[in-house]
Each structure stands twice: as structure tokens, then as C-alpha cells.
Amino acid sequence: MGAINQDIDYHKKALSSLKDPSLLIHDAFIGGQWVATDKKFDVYEPSTGMVLGQVADCDLPDFQKAIQSAYDAQIKFFASTTGTSRGALLRKWHDLIIANSDDIGTILCLENGKTLAEAKGEVIYAASFISWFAEEATRSYGVTIPSSVPHTTLMTIREPVGVCGIITPWNFPAAMITRKIGPALAAGCSVVIKPPSETPYTCLALTKLAVQAGLPAATIQVCPTKNRQAATEIATNPLVKKISFTGSTAVGKMLANLATGTLKKVSLELGGNAPFIVFDDADIDLAVEGAMFCKFRCSGQTCVCANRIYVQRGAAKAFVAKLVQRVSALKMGAGLNSDTTQGPLVNKSAVDKVREHVSDAVAKGAKIEVGGKAPDSPGFFFEPTVLSGATPDMIVSNDETFGPLAPVFEFDTEEDAIRLANNTEFGLAGYFYSRDVSRVMRVAQRMQVGMVGVNTGKISAAEAPFGGVKESGYGKEGSLYGLAEYQNIKSITIGNLDAGSQ
Ligand code: SIN
Numbered sequence: 038m039g040a041i042n043q044d045i046d047y048h049k050k051a052l053s054s055l056k057d058p059s060l061l062i063h064d065a066f067i068g069g070q071w072v073a074t075d076k077k078f079d080v081y082e083p084s085t086g087m088v089l090g091q092v093a094d095c096d097l098p099d100f101q102k103a104i105q106s107a108y109d110a111q112i113k114f115f116a117s118t119t120g121t122s123r124g125a126l127l128r129k130w131h132d133l134i135i136a137n138s139d140d141i142g143t144i145l146c147l148e149n150g151k152t153l154a155e156a157k158g159e160v161i162y163a164a165s166f167i168s169w170f171a172e173e174a175t176r177s178y179g180v181t182i183p184s185s186v187p188h189t190t191l192m193t194i195r196e197p198v199g200v201c202g203i204i205t206p207w208n209f210p211a212a213m214i215t216r217k218i219g220p221a222l223a224a225g226c227s228v229v230i231k232p233p234s235e236t237p238y239t240c241l242a243l244t245k246l247a248v249q250a251g252l253p254a255a256t257i258q259v260c261p262t263k264n265r266q267a268a269t270e271i272a273t274n275p276l277v278k279k280i281s282f283t284g285s286t287a288v289g290k291m292l293a294n295l296a297t298g299t300l301k302k303v304s305l306e307l308g309g310n311a312p313f314i315v316f317d318d319a320d321i322d323l324a325v326e327g328a329m330f331c332k333f334r335c336s337g338q339t340c341v342c343a344n345r346i347y348v349q350r351g352a353a354k355a356f357v358a359k360l361v362q363r364v365s366a367l368k369m370g371a372g373l374n375s376d377t378t379q380g381p382l383v384n385k386s387a388v389d390k391v392r393e394h395v396s397d398a399v400a401k402g403a404k405i406e407v408g409g410k411a412p413d414s415p416g417f418f419f420e421p422t423v424l425s426g427a428t429p430d431m432i433v434s435n436d437e438t439f440g441p442l443a444p445v446f447e448f449d450t451e452e453d454a455i456r457l458a459n460n461t462e463f464g465l466a467g468y469f470y471s472r473d474v475s476r477v478m479r480v481a482q483r484m485q486v487g488m489v490g491v492n493t494g495k496i497s498a499a500e501a502p503f504g505g506v507k508e509s510g511y512g513k514e515g516s517l518y519g520l521a522e523y524q525n526i527k528s529i530t531i532g533n534l535d536a537g538s539q
Contacts, residue, residue, distance in 0.1 A: 047085075047371055047373060047374075048082045048089055048147050051143055051146075051147060052147070054143070055144075056139065057137060059245070060137065060140050060141065060144065060242040060245060061090070061144060061238060061242070062241040062242065062245060063090055063091060063092050063093065063241075064092075064093050064241070065093040065095050065099060065103075065259055065260050066241065066244050066254075066257065066258060066259040067095075067102055067103045067106065067259075067260065068103070069106070069248075069253075069254030069255040070254075072093060072099070073093060074093040074094055074095060074096070074099065076094040077091035077092060077094055078091065078092060078094045078234060078261075078263045079091055080092055080148055080234075080235065080236070080237060080238065082147055082148065082150075083149070083150035083380070083381040083384065084150055084371035084372060084415075084416040084417075084418075085415050086385075086415055086417065089147055089148055089238075090238070092234075092237045092238070092241075092261045093261055094261065094262055095260040095261060095262040095264070095267060096262075096264060096267050097266070097267045097270055099260055099262075099267070100229070100262075100267050100271065100274075101270060101274070103229045103258035103260050104200060104229050104258075104271070104276050105276065106258060107200045107227040107228065107229050107256065108199070108200050108227070108276045110253055110254075110255030110256050111197065111200055111225070111226060113253070114225060114256050115197050115225035115226075118225065120174040120175045120176075120177050120223070121175050123174045123222060123223055123225060124171040124172065124174035124223065125171070126222075126251050126252050127167050127168070127170060127171035127174065127219065127222060127223060128167075128168065128171040130246060130247050130252060131167040131168045131171060132250075133246040133249055134163065134164040134167065134215075134243065134246055135161070135164055137242075138157055138160040138161065138164070139157070140242070141160045141211065141239060141242050141243070142157035142159075142160050143156070144239055144242055145159060145210050145211055145236070145238075145239045146372040146373055146380075147372070147373070148207075148210065148235065148236040148238050148239065149208070149236050149239075149335075149372075149380075149383070150336070150371075150380040150381040150382070150383065150417070151335050151336070151372055151380045152372045152377050152378060152379075152380050153372055153373050153375075155334065155335065155372075155380075156372060159209060159210075159211050159212050160211055162212050162497070162499075163209075163211035163212040163214070163215040163216075163243075164215070165498070165499040166212065166215040166220075166499050167215050167219045168499070169219065169499035169500065169515065170220045170222070170519065170520065171219075171223065173220065173223055173517070173519070174223035174224075174520075177195045177223075177224070177524070178195075179194040179195055180192065180193050184530070186532065187535075188533060188534040188535040188536075189530060189531065189532045189533075189534065190530070190531045191528060191529070191531075192529050193526050193528050193529070194527050194529065195224075195524040195525070195526055195527075196225075196524060196525050196527055197221075197225035197226040197523060197525075198224070198226055198278040198279045198302055198523055198525055199227075199277075199278035200226065200228070200276055200277045200278055201218075201221045201226045201227070201228045201229070201277070201278070201279045201280070201281060201523060202231070202271030202272065202274075202277045202279070202280040202281070202301075203217045203218060203221070203228050203229065203230040203231070203281055204230075204231045204271065204280065204281070204283070204292070205230070205231075205233060205240070205282075205283055205284075207234075207235035207236040207383055208339055208340075208383070209335075209339075210233065210236035210238075211239045211240075214230065214240050215243070216515055217283075218230065218257065219519075220514075220522065221281075221523045222252065222256060222257075223520055223523075224520055224523040224524050226256075226279070226523050227257070227258075228256065228257055229258045229260065229271060230257070230258065230259045230260070231260055231261070231262060231268045231271060232259060232261055234261065234263045235383055235384065237259075237261040240261075241261075244259050269292075269295055272292045272295035272296045272301070273295050273296075273299065274299075275299045277299075277301060278302065279302040279522075279523065280292060280296055280301055280302075280303055280304075281304040281512070281514075281522070282303075282304070282307075283305075283306040284307065285307065285308055286307040286308040286463070286508050286509070289305040289307040289510055292305070302522070303512070304504075304510070304511065304512025305511055305512060306340065306503070306504055306505065306509075306510050306514060307340075307509050307510040308340060308437050308463055308465070309340045309341055309342070309437060309464075309505065309509055310344045310345065310437050310461045310463040310465075311331075311341055311342060311343050311344050311345070311465060311467055311468065311486070312343075312344075312347060312457070312458035312467050312468070312484075313327075313328060313331065313332070313343035313345065313346045313347065313467075313469070313494075314347045314348075314448075314454045314458060314467075314468065314469035314470070314480070315346070315347070315348040315352055315470045316349050316451070316470060316471040316473075317349040317350075317351040317352040318471055318472050318476075319470035319471050319472065320470065321352060321355050321356055323470060323492060324470040325359045325360050325363060327468060327470065327490070327492070327493055327494030327495075328360060328443065328494060329360075329364075329494075330494040330495060331343045331468060331490070331494030332346075332441070332443045333367065333379065333421055333441055335380075336379055336380050336382055336419075336440065336441050337391075337438065337440045337441040337442065338382065338383065338387070338440065340437075340465055340466075340509075341465060341488065341496065341497065342437075342439070343443070343468060343494070344433070344438060345427070345434055345444065345446060345457075345458075346427075346443055346445045346446065347446045347447075347448050347454050348445055348446070348447055349447070349448060349449070349454070350447045350449055353425075353445065353447045356445070357406060357425050357445055360406075360423055360445070361423050364407050364422075364423050364443070367379045367421045369412070369420065369421070379421055379441060381416045381418045382417045382418070382440055382441075385417055387439060387440060388411050388418070388419050388440075390438065390440060391419045391438055391440035391441070391442050392410075392411060393432065394431075394432050394433045394438045394444075395409055395422060395442060397431055397432045398424050398427060398431045398432070398433055398444060401428060401430055402426055403424040403426045403428075403444065404425050404426050405422065405423075405424060406424065406425050407420075407421070407423050408420035408421050408422030408423065408442075419440055419441055420441070421441040421443075422441060422442045423444075423445065424442070424443070424444040424445065426447075427444035427445055427446045428446065429446070431444070435461065451479075451480065454469075454480075455484070458484060458485075459484065459485045461507075462507055463507060463508055463509045464485045464487060464505050464508070464509045465486060465487060465488065465504075465505035465510075466486055466487070466488045466490065466496060467484040467486040467488070467489050467490070468489070468490040468491075468496075469481075469484075469489075469490075469491060470491075470492055471491075471492070477491050485506060485507060486505065487502075487503075487505040487506045487509065488501070488503065488504075498515070499515050499516075500515065500516055500517075502514075502515060502516040502519075503515045503516070
């Protein structure tokens with residue numbers, strides 16, 4: 038895996054190389070203005086643990102002002118635009134994101150830690166939600182319904198829900214914002230965003246480009262904060278009609294409870310504990326490729342990461358050997374270094390969690406095949422790790438590691454694999470590898486998850502419905518379903534159409 042090559046001043050050099058330095062913004066965006074609050078919080082660069090910068094720390098009055106301003110703006114926005122014109126604005130925003138993808142990728146890489154290649158890839162992925170919903174904005178259809186009452190026409194129209202509260206995580210600082218606000222703006226809503234306090238800079242840069250694209254400034258409000266109490270205003274203020282949250286199941290449940298007070302619409306994309314099953318009829322090389330992608334992308338910090346790798350006994354030895362070979366070749370380091378393939382984790386507690394999962398598994402009989410420890414270096418690194426001999430009593434079987442740890446469990450029959458895979462309260466994503474077409478359909482139907490990857494570890498795309506079942510949340514993002522999450526259906530009944538016909 039090699040030593041970590043770090044230059045602790047590298048983030049300063051990287052920031053001074055931005056083509057457009059004005060994209061690095063430290064202020065909140067409230068009422069169409071950049072606002073420098075008195076209070077600030079530190080944002081860290083995870084590969085060194087050093088402070089990257091200080092960002093506005095919004096208080097309750099800032100949230101209240103942002104929500105009121107978003108409310109006023111939304112009414113004008115919807116009244117003065119059509120789906121086509123909103124689509125055109127989103128298209129311009131998309132083009133600006135692409136034109137500035139090097140700078141946004143650098144900012145994202147610095148605050149999140151993922152490699153520059155992954156960071157730029159995320160910016161392109163994030164932009165794809167904007168172009169997708171630029172198109173969907175024009176396809177917001179109602180229906181006409183044959184009425185049971187004579188001389189009556191019944192129809193439906195779709196209307197924006199109003200102000201949307203958007204709360205997003207640090208693991209995808211760009212894509213989780215655009216996957217939510219793309220459809221919100223396409224529908225004619227306005228948004229109040231609480232970006233993650235670990236990675237607010239990407240959101241602020243995207244907001245600047247949205248305004249540059251011509252989106253009415255007050256339709257997007259951004260309130261960075263470390264003050265959880267202030268942020269809960271998003272879930273309780275009666276002017277907010279919908280909240281969309283991506284993050285932990287515990288916080289999702291808390292927000293859903295708060296939102297009940299004013300009966301807001303709620304979408305929740307929460308924790309996962311994804312099973313990754315390799316049957317003995319699988320193409321093992323393909324399965325290893327898929328595991329590398331879906332386990333080690335973002336250093337294992339995605340909600341759809343494989344958390345439990347189940348391999349049928351006959352294939353286990355070959356699978357582990359090939360996986361270990363690939364993992365041994367990974368190179369940890371700062372995201373901007375060109376030879377880095379594994380960035381740091383987001384903070385110290387993320388490293389501590391992986392360490393705890395490894396030591397619990399080892400104490401219960403697992404074997405470390407590669408990795409297994411945090412290197413003695415600055416920053417928040419943990420070696421990419423493969424464990425064999427994992428068993429259901431280990432923490433890693435029940436709790437999402439959110440780090441670069443691949444525990445391999447062995448199983449005997451298809452029935453066992455399905456039972457093990459479904460034995461969790463979570464139901465976000467699941468993966469399996471098989472060349473048997475009957476098995477493919479059988480297992481895909483029986484997995485209790487919102488998204489299944491068959492013979493692939495890549496399931497995320499703007500056109501693919503994203504979301505889970507069970508305690509992984511509800512609501513679908515992206516896809517042909519994503520727009521409706523930000524709309525109300527209104528029925529219009531026109532009666533007595535024969536009146537005055539004599
Ligand atoms: C997530 O981790 O929540 C998102 C992952 C993705 O979009 O692929």
C-alpha cells in the first residue's frame with residue numbers, strides 16, 4: 038500500500054491554483070446576498086487534519102430570514118416561469134458546472150478528501166442531475182379523468198410543493214445537493230439548503246454558478262451551520278412544505294418526527310448495510326472488479342457501499358486471493374496527489390469506527406488478509422482492509438462501517454445467502470453476481486432493498502431511481518420519479534358544463 042506522501046501545505050498551493058478563485062466562498066447565501074455572519078466554523082482538510090478555511094455559522098434568525106425569503110421568491114418564481122424556461126435555466130447552470138468542473142473538483146477534493154479523479158467524476162455526476170431535471174421540467178403532465186357525473190370534466194395539474202428544506206451529507210458534497218435541488222427547481226420550488234459542515238465549500242460554489250446561470254437568487258438559500266438547533270428550523274417552520282434529507286437513520290427519524298408537527302412532505306435517504314453476494318457460478322474477476330468499485334469508492338464512505346461480502350464456499354478462496362491482490366495495490370494519500378487511489382476518511386471518529394469494527398471482528402475470529410490499521414501519519418487515514426472468516430455475530434455484520442473495510446463471509450446455499458442478506462433493518466442497496474438467469478431474477482426479487490446491482494457494483498445514475506426501503510428511508514431521487522417528490526397533484530373538477538346550453 039505504500040507510505041503516505043504528504044505535503045502539509047498542499048491545500049494552500051491547490052487553492053492558489055484555482056482558475057476562478059471567487060468560487061471559494063466563505064459566506065452564507067440568504068435573501069439573494071452573500072452574508073458574512075459574525076460567528077464562523079472551521080472546515081478541515083482531511084488528509085492533513087489542518088484547517089482549510091472558516092465558513093459562516095448561521096443562527097436561528099438566519100434560517101428564519103432565509104425561509105421567509107425563499108417563500109416570497111417561490112411564489113414569484115413559479116408564477117413567472119414555465120417548465121420550459123426553468124429547464125433552460127437549469128441547462129445553463131449545468132453548462133457552467135461543467136465549464137468550472139476543474140475548480141469545483143479541486144475544492145471538493147480538498148474538503149472531502151476523495152481523490153481528484155473521483156472528485157471531478159462526482160462533479161460530472163452532480164451536473165447530470167441538473168441536465169436530467171432540465172428535461173423533466175418540461176414533462177410534468179397532468180391527466181384528464183372520465184367523470185362519473187354528467188357534464189363534468191375532471192383533470193389534474195401538478196404544482197410545486199413550495200419551499201423545500203434540503204439537508205445533505207459530506208460524502209457527496211456536490212451530487213447530493215444537485216440530486217435534490219435539480220428536481221425542486223424544475224418543479225418551481227425554492228430551496229433552503231443546510232450543507233454539511235464538513236464540506237460546505239462545494240455547495241457554495243455551485244450556488245454562485247446557479248445565480249450566474251440566471252436562477253432567481255432568492256430561490257436558493259444556503260445556510261451553513263454547526264448549530265443543530267438552528268438547523269432544525271428547516272423541519273419545523275410552517276413555511277417549509279417539504280424536507281429532503283440524506284444522512285444517518287437516527288437523524289432521519291428525528292427530522293421525520295419534527296416534520297410531523299406541520300405535516301411536511303418528507304424524503305429520506307438513510308443508512309445502508311449493503312450485502313454483496315458472490316455465487317459460485319459467478320465470473321469471479323467481474324465480482325472482484327465490482328467489489329473494488331462499490332466497496333472502496335470514496336474510501337468506503339457511501340450509503341450504497343458493500344458492507345457485507347458473502348461468497349459461496351466453493352468460490353471464497355479464489356475471490357479473497359484476487360481481492361487481496363487488488364487491495365494491496367491501492368495507494369493511500371492526499372486526494373490531489375496524482376498517484377493516490379484512496380483518500381482519507383472524513384474525520385477522526387470515522388477512523389475510530391473502522392478500527393473498532395476491525396478489532397471486534399478479529400477478537401471474534403476473523404483474519405486480516407491485508408490492511409487492518411490506521412497508519413501513523415497526519416490526517417484521517419485507515420488502510421484498505423480485507424477480512425476473511427467474518428461471522429454474523431461481528432459488529433460489521435450489523436452496523437454500517439462507512440470505511441474501507443471489506444469483511445468476507447462464507448455461505449453454502451442460495452437460501453442462506455438471501456436470509457443473511459435480508460437479516461438487517463436496512464434496505465438501501467444490494468448486489469450479487471451470478472451467470473444463471475433464473476437465479477438472477479429469483480434473487481433480485483427476494484432481496485429486501487430499494488436498489489439491486491446484478492453483476493455490477495455501479496448502480497447510481499441520474500436516470501436510475503435512487504432510494505431505499507425498511508429503515509433506509511423512503512422517497513425516490515433522480516429518474517422519472519424524482520420530480521413528483523417536489524410536487525402536489527391538484528384535481529380540478531369543472532361541473533355543469535351543460536348550463537346555459539338551451
Ligand atoms: C450516497 O452515498 O448517499 C450516494 C451514493 C451515490 O449516489 O452513488
